[in-house]
Amino acid sequence: MLPHPFTVERVRRETHDTFTLELKGTNGIGGFSFAPGQFNMLYRFGTGEVPISISGDPERSDTLVHTIRAVGTVTESMERLKKGDIIGVRGPFGRGWPVLEARGCDVLIVAGGIGLAPLRPVMYRLLSRREQYGKIAILYGTRTPSDILYSKELEQWRSRFDLQVRVTVDRGEKDWKGHIGVVTTLIPRASFDPHEAVAMICGPEVMMRFTIRELEKRGVRRSNIHVSMERNMKCGIGFCGHCQYGPTFVCKDGPVFPYEKIEHIFRIREI
Amino acid sequence: MKPFFIIHRNSLDSLFGALVGRNFTLVGPTLRDRAVAYSEIATVNDLPFGWTDEQDGGTYRLKKSDRQTLFDYAAGPHSWKKFLFPPALQLWEAERQIGPHEASPEYPPSHEGRGEQPRYAMIGVRSCDLHAIAVQDKVFAEGSHRDPTYEARRKNLFIVAVNCSHGGGTCFCRSMNTGPRATSGFDLALTEILEADRHVFLAESGSDRGAQVLREVTQEEAQESDIRAAERITADASVPMGRLMDTTDIRGLLYNNYDHPRWDHAAARCLACGNCTIVCPTCFCNTVEDFTDLAGTRAERRRRWDVCFAVDFSYIHGGSVRSTIRSRYRQWLTHKVATWIDQFGTSGCVGCGRCITWCPVGIDITEEVREIRANRPDDRKTLSEVGHAHT
Numbered sequence: 001m002l003p004h005p006f007t008v009e010r011v012r013r014e015t016h017d018t019f020t021l022e023l024k025g026t027n028g029i030g031g032f033s034f035a036p037g038q039f040n041m042l043y044r045f046g047t048g049e050v051p052i053s054i055s056g057d058p059e060r061s062d063t064l065v066h067t068i069r070a071v072g073t074v075t076e077s078m079e080r081l082k083k084g085d086i087i088g089v090r091g092p093f094g095r096g097w098p099v100l101e102a103r104g105c106d107v108l109i110v111a112g113g114i115g116l117a118p119l120r121p122v123m124y125r126l127l128s129r130r131e132q133y134g135k136i137a138i139l140y141g142t143r144t145p146s147d148i149l150y151s152k153e154l155e156q157w158r159s160r161f162d163l164q165v166r167v168t169v170d171r172g173e174k175d176w177k178g179h180i181g182v183v184t185t186l187i188p189r190a191s192f193d194p195h196e197a198v199a200m201i202c203g204p205e206v207m208m209r210f211t212i213r214e215l216e217k218r219g220v221r222r223s224n225i226h227v228s229m230e231r232n233m234k235c236g237i238g239f240c241g242h243c244q245y246g247p248t249f250v251c252k253d254g255p256v257f258p259y260e261k262i263e264h265i266f267r268i269r270e271i
Numbered sequence: 272m273k274p275f276f277i278i279h280r281n282s283l284d285s286l287f288g289a290l291v292g293r294n295f296t297l298v299g300p301t302l303r304d305r306a307v308a309y310s311e312i313a314t315v316n317d318l319p320f321g322w323t324d325e326q327d328g329g330t331y332r333l334k335k336s337d338r339q340t341l342f343d344y345a346a347g348p349h350s351w352k353k354f355l356f357p358p359a360l361q362l363w364e365a366e367r368q369i370g371p372h373e374a375s376p377e378y379p380p381s382h383e384g385r386g387e388q389p390r391y392a393m394i395g396v397r398s399c400d401l402h403a404i405a406v407q408d409k410v411f412a413e414g415s416h417r418d419p420t421y422e423a424r425r426k427n428l429f430i431v432a433v434n435c436s437h438g439g440g441t442c443f444c445r446s447m448n449t450g451p452r453a454t455s456g457f458d459l460a461l462t463e464i465l466e467a468d469r470h471v472f473l474a475e476s477g478s479d480r481g482a483q484v485l486r487e488v489t490q491e492e493a494q495e496s497d498i499r500a501a502e503r504i505t506a507d508a509s510v511p512m513g514r515l516m517d518t519t520d521i522r523g524l525l526y527n528n529y530d531h532p533r534w535d536h537a538a539a540r541c542l543a544c545g546n547c548t549i550v551c552p553t554c555f556c557n558t559v560e561d562f563t564d565l566a567g568t569r570a571e572r573r574r575r576w577d578v579c580f581a582v583d584f585s586y587i588h589g590g591s592v593r594s595t596i597r598s599r600y601r602q603w604l605t606h607k608v609a610t611w612i613d614q615f616g617t618s619g620c621v622g623c624g625r626c627i628t629w630c631p632v633g634i635d636i637t638e639e640v641r642e643i644r645a646n647r648p649d650d651r652k653t654l655s656e657v658g659h660a661h662t
């Protein structure tokens with residue numbers, strides 16, 4: 001599968017190591033439809049290709065949005081992209097979040113660090129159909145206040161009366177008046193009906209493990225818990241073998257899994 | 272009943288000729304580096320006649336045989352997969368447009384699976400390897416995304432199978448229901464019959480193409496006695512099968528034993544060299560690498576076989592998921608015989624025995640499965656004793 005050329009329309013700095021790219025198709029590639037939670041393989045000319053979740057609004061298919069943390073060779077080279085540059089795109093791949101199944105339920109979103117990016121399309125979707133959902137809570141944890149992603153949007157959302165938005169950091173800074181502690185400490189404070197709530201979790205595996213434990217303590221059903229897994233990926237389409245996770249391929253059976261489906265391997269180390 | 276025909280040893284070349292006449296490139300067993308290796312052949316003289324082999328965990332030995340047979344040996348270190356799924360392949364290249372602006376747009380990549388793909392006729396494919404090809408078909412040609420190179424080569428492929436007359440020292444096709452007799456997935460299948468006064472091949476066709484070729488090469492229908500002789504040969508082959516594997520509920524067995532101490536035992540010996548994955552006819556893992564030329568104007572992507580025993584295979588930011596050899600060996604074995612079934616509806620192991628023969632330290636997939644089965648967690652006590660005894 002060949003990467004399609006997309007043009008960088010806009011680069012937005014999010015935090016010191018994170019940025020958001022807005023892309024438009026070239027060569028007549030028009031809209032880009034995707035489901036919240038799906039990802040693309042992004043290719044930087046001659047440098048490499050990496051899996052990156054789509055972080056934009058699923059209803060605005062004219063622009064493709066990706067939020068990227070610069071951590072290594074490829075993502076750092078993407079940090080140097082400017083308006084007008086070209087980037088290769090293959091996708092969208094994978095199974096996303098259960099936004100349709102969650103209709104009529106309370107929704108709990110728990111994100112750690114860059115894990116908020118693949119959940120932002122869920123927020124857009126929930127807010128555009130607000131009436132279809134019950135209570136909505138976003139619990140977001142990150143390292144320090146300056147690592148908070150999408151801080152303007154989080155603030156806007158926090159000002160709404162029909163949303164609970166709680167943010168916590170591992171380490172505070174001088175003017176931080178908010179919560180300090182791991183994201184699981186926010187769970188007891190969130191208001192939702194445990195028996196009806198659908199939880200969507202994305203973050204480091206340890207964070208997801210503790211979150212699930214906490215949710216189970218509050219009585220959230222396992223069948224209503226969904227997690228997004230991360231594995232090395234080379235092809236995105238089920239035949240390089242790199243993303244194997246037990247019997248699954250994260251690229252096509254995931255990245256979002258119902259916890260029930262992977263529970264038997266979730267706590268096994270190095271699987 | 273399907274008609275069987277007889278091809279005489281001396282007219283085998285006319286079969287090769289008929290295939291070359293149809294523009295096939297012949298590939299078959301040859302002698303290379305003191306082993307039987309599959310490479311291009313032109314005539315019957317390129318086949319290793321009068322040779323046989325001895326195989327065991329970590330050992331392979333070619334032996335002169337006193338019989339002038341052409342196919343009296345088991346699987347060698349190569350598998351046929353290299354012809355359909357090349358070890359290294361350029362996937363595409365792209366050109367950067369040098370424009371007036373500094374941020375000049377790059378041209379889209381120019382091709383995928385471009386160019387004529389070779390038309391191979393494989394001579395001498397054994398039953399286990401026919402099954403291995405069917406397994407790789409599921410990966411590369413029958414899923415939701417198809418690999419254009421594989422598909423094109425596979426569509427062109429002509430297969431001449433040979434039934435095994437020699438159970439290899441590390442083979443266990445009978446346990447995996449993959450041999451020793453070829454039952455489908457070929458254009459032609461041959462059984463070599465060497466008697467005091469004659470050397471012939473009993474031939475059957477498995478496709479219309481095969482039947483056509485066969486008609487061109489021979490009109491001599493086989494006698495009842497030939498058919499029975501061939502049956503005896505393939506039945507005999509299954510008798511001295513070097514290895515056995517009990518596959519009863521093998522998924523359940525492995526999914527319940529991720530923590531089995533036997534994994535430590537394998538890890539203590541395994542060198543993580545990856546030989547087992549390279550020789551395996553079904554292993555499909557691969558990686559891609561992106562390159563540019565020095566001027567940075569031309570880029571290309573190459574794909575090559577990858578090895579799940581490499582640390583960086585499972586690398587994600589922060590470290591490899593499978594950093595220990597224990598977890599990598601466990602991943603390999605569990606994938607071969609268990610998770611593969613969930614993924615593709617078939618075992619990833621066809622029992623060819625190559626991984627056993629070519630493991631430098633003789634780690635044996637059948638032995639590992641047997642040990643895990645013999646010491647279930649139910650009898651933990653003996654189990655931990657076993658574990659300690661070896662570490």
Ligand SMILES: Cc1cc2nc3c(=O)[nH]c(=O)nc-3n(C[C@H](O)[C@H](O)[C@H](O)COP(=O)(O)OP(=O)(O)OC[C@H]3O[C@@H](n4cnc5c(N)ncnc54)[C@H](O)[C@@H]3O)c2cc1C
Nearest residue numbers: 050051052053068069072073074075231232233255587588
């Ligand atoms: C489904 C999925 C969605 C993702 N979404 C995002 C996102 O929205 N934003 C974001 O910033 N990051 C995301 N990541 C992580 C991102 O893919 C890695 O940070 C990136 O691959 C690092 O590549 P690098 O070359 O910069 O780093 P290096 O450390 O130089 O990595 C070398 C190579 O290792 C592999 N690799 C390294 N880290 C990872 C990783 N974490 N996951 C998979 N492969 C890896 C890649 O093949 C990479 O080219 C996602 C990962 C997955 C699997």
Ligand code: SF4
Nearest residue numbers: 551620621623624626
């Ligand atoms: S796992 Fe070993 S025995 Fe099974 S098909 Fe692969 S090489 Fe042959």
Ligand code: SF4
Nearest residue numbers: 541542544545547630
């Ligand atoms: S099992 Fe044997 S062949 Fe395979 S990686 Fe380990 S040492 Fe190498």
Ligand code: FES
Nearest residue numbers: 236240241243251
């Ligand atoms: S990324 Fe290649 S198989 Fe999933």
